[in-house]
Amino acid sequence: MSEPREDAVVQRRWMTILQKTGTPVISALLAIAVGSIIIWASGYDPLAAFAALFKGSFGSPKAVGDTLLKSTPLILTGLAVAYGFRAGLFNIGAEGQLFMGGLAATALGLALGGASWWVSVPLMLLAAMLAGAAWAFIPALLKARIGAHEVITTMMFTYIGRYFVGYLVNGPMKEPGNIPQTPALDPAAQLPRIATLFSEAAREAVPILNLGRAHMGILVALIAAVVIWLILKYTTLGFENRAVGFNRWASETAGISVQWTTVKALCISGVLAGLAGATEVMGVHHRLFDQFSSGFGFTGIAVALLAKNHPLGVIPAALLFGALSAGATTMQFEAKVPQDIIQIIQALVIFFVAAEEIVLWFVRRRQKEAISHAG
Amino acid sequence: MLDSIITPDLFAAAIRIATPLALAAIGGTICERSGVVNIALEGIMLTGAFFGTAVVLATGEPWLGVIAAVLAGVSISAVHAFASINLRSDQTVSGTAINLLALGVTGFLMKLWYGHPGTTDQIKTLGSVFTFDAPGGGVLAEVWRWVNAILFTHSPIVYLAIIIAIVAQWAVFKTRWGLRLRALGEHPRAVDTVGVNVARGRWVAVLMSGALAGLAGANLTIEQVGSFTENMTNGRGFIALAANIFGRWTPVGSYLASLLFGFADALQIKLQILRGVVNVPPQVFQALPYVLTVIVVAGVVGRAVAPAASGVPYRKD
Numbered sequence: 188m189s190e191p192r193e194d195a196v197v198q199r200r201w202m203t204i205l206q207k208t209g210t211p212v213i214s215a216l217l218a219i220a221v222g223s224i225i226i227w228a229s230g231y232d233p234l235a236a237f238a239a240l241f242k243g244s245f246g247s248p249k250a251v252g253d254t255l256l257k258s259t260p261l262i263l264t265g266l267a268v269a270y271g272f273r274a275g276l277f278n279i280g281a282e283g284q285l286f287m288g289g290l291a292a293t294a295l296g297l298a299l300g301g302a303s304w305w306v307s308v309p310l311m312l313l314a315a316m317l318a319g320a321a322w323a324f325i326p327a328l329l330k331a332r333i334g335a336h337e338v339i340t341t342m343m344f345t346y347i348g349r350y351f352v353g354y355l356v357n358g359p360m361k362e363p364g365n366i367p368q369t370p371a372l373d374p375a376a377q378l379p380r381i382a383t384l385f386s387e388a389a390r391e392a393v394p395i396l397n398l399g400r401a402h403m404g405i406l407v408a409l410i411a412a413v414v415i416w417l418i419l420k421y422t423t424l425g426f427e428n429r430a431v432g433f434n435r436w437a438s439e440t441a442g443i444s445v446q447w448t449t450v451k452a453l454c455i456s457g458v459l460a461g462l463a464g465a466t467e468v469m470g471v472h473h474r475l476f477d478q479f480s481s482g483f484g485f486t487g488i489a490v491a492l493l494a495k496n497h498p499l500g501v502i503p504a505a506l507l508f509g510a511l512s513a514g515a516t517t518m519q520f521e522a523k524v525p526q527d528i529i530q531i532i533q534a535l536v537i538f539f540v541a542a543e544e545i546v547l548w549f550v551r552r553r554q555k556e557a558i559s560h561a562g
Numbered sequence: 563m564l565d566s567i568i569t570p571d572l573f574a575a576a577i578r579i580a581t582p583l584a585l586a587a588i589g590g591t592i593c594e595r596s597g598v599v600n601i602a603l604e605g606i607m608l609t610g611a612f613f614g615t616a617v618v619l620a621t622g623e624p625w626l627g628v629i630a631a632v633l634a635g636v637s638i639s640a641v642h643a644f645a646s647i648n649l650r651s652d653q654t655v656s657g658t659a660i661n662l663l664a665l666g667v668t669g670f671l672m673k674l675w676y677g678h679p680g681t682t683d684q685i686k687t688l689g690s691v692f693t694f695d696a697p698g699g700g701v702l703a704e705v706w707r708w709v710n711a712i713l714f715t716h717s718p719i720v721y722l723a724i725i726i727a728i729v730a731q732w733a734v735f736k737t738r739w740g741l742r743l744r745a746l747g748e749h750p751r752a753v754d755t756v757g758v759n760v761a762r763g764r765w766v767a768v769l770m771s772g773a774l775a776g777l778a779g780a781n782l783t784i785e786q787v788g789s790f791t792e793n794m795t796n797g798r799g800f801i802a803l804a805a806n807i808f809g810r811w812t813p814v815g816s817y818l819a820s821l822l823f824g825f826a827d828a829l830q831i832k833l834q835i836l837r838g839v840v841n842v843p844p845q846v847f848q849a850l851p852y853v854l855t856v857i858v859v860a861g862v863v864g865r866a867v868a869p870a871a872s873g874v875p876y877r878k879d
Contacts, residue, residue, distance in 0.1 A: 229670075347852050
C-alpha cells in the first residue's frame with residue numbers, strides 16, 4: 188500500500204548521499220583532470236604519469252604500505268581541521284601543533300629511556316596531545332576573548348613552533364655529531380611496523396601483509412576518527428561544537444558559551460594535530476629534526492574540505508592524498524613529472540570543493556536525469 | 563654596543579624590509595574595504611616573485627620583470643575574485659587554495675624550466691635611484707649621512723610604495739570611488755540599490771590587491787634578494803594581513819604598521835650579527851616578527867573594527 192511512498196523516501200535518501208559524496212568525488216576528479224591537462228601542457232604524458240603514480244601508491248604491498256604511511260598523519264590533521272571547521276573555526280596552523288606534538292613525544296620518549304612500551308607509548312601519545320592543545324590554546328583564548336583572527340594567530344604560532352623545534356634540535360636536544368637531530372628513540376618508545384606483527388610464515392603465505400614502512404599509527408588515527416565521530420554525534424560537547432559552528436548567535440541565546448566552546452574546539456583540534464606529530468616521530472622517523480613534517484598540517488586542510496568535515500569521510504579523503512603523495516616520488520622518477528604537481532592537485536581539490544557551485548551544477552544535472560529516469 | 567646597533571642603515575633596512583609588507587598590506591586593505599578577505603596575499607606575492615624573476619632571467623630587463631610580477635599577481639588574484647565573488651566560495655578557503663596553488667605552481671615551473679628545486683640563478687636587480695656623495699666632516703656631514711642613508715639609498719619600488727600609500731589613502735577616503743569601495747564592504751545591499759554593480763566593484767578591488775601583492779613580490783626578488791627561492795615569502799603575506807589590521811584598514815596605517823614590522827626584522831638581523839656579544843640562539847630572533855604579529859593582532863583587534871560585510875559573499879536577489 189505504502190510502497191510508492193517508501194520508494195520516494197529511499198530515493199530521497201540516496202539523493203542526499205549522492206549529493207554529500209558526489210561533490211567531493213567530482214571535485215577530486217575535476218582536480219585530477221586539470222592536473223592531467225597541466226602535465227600534458229608541460230610536455231609529459233599524463234597517462235604514464237598516473238600509471239607511475241598508481242604503481243607507487245598501490246602497485247605492491249610495499250606501495251600500499253607507503254600509502255598508509257602517508258595517510259596516517261593526514262587522517263589526524265584532517266580531523267583536526269575538520270573539528271575546528273565544525274565550530275566555524277579555521278585552524279590553518281595544525282602544522283605548528285603537529286610540530287609541538289612531535290617535540291613533546293620525542294622529549295618524553297628520550298627521558299623515559301628504556302621503559303616498557305606499554306608505559307612509554309601511551310604516555311608519549313598523551314604528551315603529544317597535551318602539547319598540541321597547549322599550542323592551540325593561546326590562539327584559542329585570543330579568539331574567544333578578543334576576536335583575534337585564528338587564521339593569523341595559528342599561522343604565526345606555526346612559524347614560532349618551527350623555529351622553536353629548530354632551536355632545540357640544533358641546541359639542547361641535539362645528539363652529538365654534525366646533524367641537527369635528536370638521538371633515536373628506544374625501540375620500546377616506537378610504534379612498530381605493521382609487518383613486524385606477523386610471523387615470517389604468515390607474511391609469506393599472505394603477501395599483502397608485507398606492508399613495508401606502514402606502522403601502528405594508522406590504528407591510532409582510525410580510533411581517533413571514530414572517537415571524533417562519536418563525540419560530534421552523541422555528546423553535548425560535540426553538539427555545542429556543531430551548534431556554534433552553525434549559528435553562534437543562536438547558540439549564545441540558547442545558553443551555550445560561545446567563548447568556552449571556541450577554546451575547546453581549537454584545543455581539541457590541537458590535540459589531534461599533536462597526535463599526528465607523535466605518530467610521525469614514533470612510527471616513521473624515530474627521532475626529531477626540523478623538517479620531520481612535509482606540510483601534513485596544510486594538506487590536512489584539503490583532507491577536511493574534501494571530507495566535508497565529516498570525521499569518517501576524513502579517512503577516504505586522507506587515503507586519496509596519502510596515495511597521491513606516496514606515488515609522487517615514483518611519478519617523478521619514472522615519468523619525470525615534478526612531484527609539485529601533487530600540491531597543485533591538492534590546491535585544486537580545495538578550490539573545487541570551495542567553489543561548490545561549479546560542481547553542484549554537475550550533480551544537479553545527474554539528479555535531474557535520475558529523477559526523469561525514475562519518473 | 564648601542565652605537566653598532568642604532569645606525570643609519572638599521573633604519574634604511576627597516577624601510578626596505580617594510581616595503582613588500584606594506585604593498586601587500588595596502589592591497590589587503592583595499593580588498594577588505596570592498597568586502598573580500600584576501601588570505602591569498604602570501605601566494606600572490608610568491609607568484610609575483612617567481613614570474614618577475616623568470617622574466618628577468620629570460621630577458622635581462624628588471625623593469626619587464628616588475629611588469630610581469632604585477633600581471634602574474636593580477637592573474638592569480640582573478641582566480642580568487644572569481645571564486646569568492648561569482649561562485650560565492652568561502653573566501654578564507656579560496657585564499658588557502660591559492661596559497662597552496664602558488665606553492666605548487668612555482669615549485670613545478672621551477673623544476674620544469676630550470677631543472678632543479680631550490681633557488682634560481684642571480685638576476686639583474688634594480689639598484690638605488692639616487693647616488694649622493696657624503697662630503698666633508700663635522701656635525702652637518704653626520705646629519706647628512708643619516709638623512710642620505712635613510713631617505714636616498716633605496717630602489718624604485720621602495721619609493722613607489724610610499725607614493726602608493728599616500729595616493730591610496732586619498733583615493734579610499736576622498737574620492738567617489740573610495741566612498742563606493744567602503745560602502746561595498748559595509749553595506750553592499752545599499753550600494754546595489756542605488757545602481758552600483760557590487761560584483762564589478764569587488765572585482766576591481768581584488769585585482770588591485772593582486773597587482774600590489776605582485777609588486778611586493780617583485781620588490782622581494784628584483785630589488786632585494788636578486789633570485790627566487792621556493793616558498794621565499796615565508797609568511798610575509800600573513801604578516802601583511804596583520805599590518806592591515808594594525809593599520810585599521812587604512813593605506814597609510816598599513817604602511818606605518820609595516821614599518822614597525824620592518825624595524826623589528828631589521829633589528830633582529832642586526833642582533834644576529836652581534837650574536838657573539840649577546841649570546842642568544844638565532845631562532846629566537848627569527849621568531850621575533852611572528853611573535854610581534856601575534857601581539858599586535860591580539861592587542862589591537864578589540865579596538866579596531868573590520869568592514870561589516872568583509873568576508874560575506876553578496877547574493878543579488
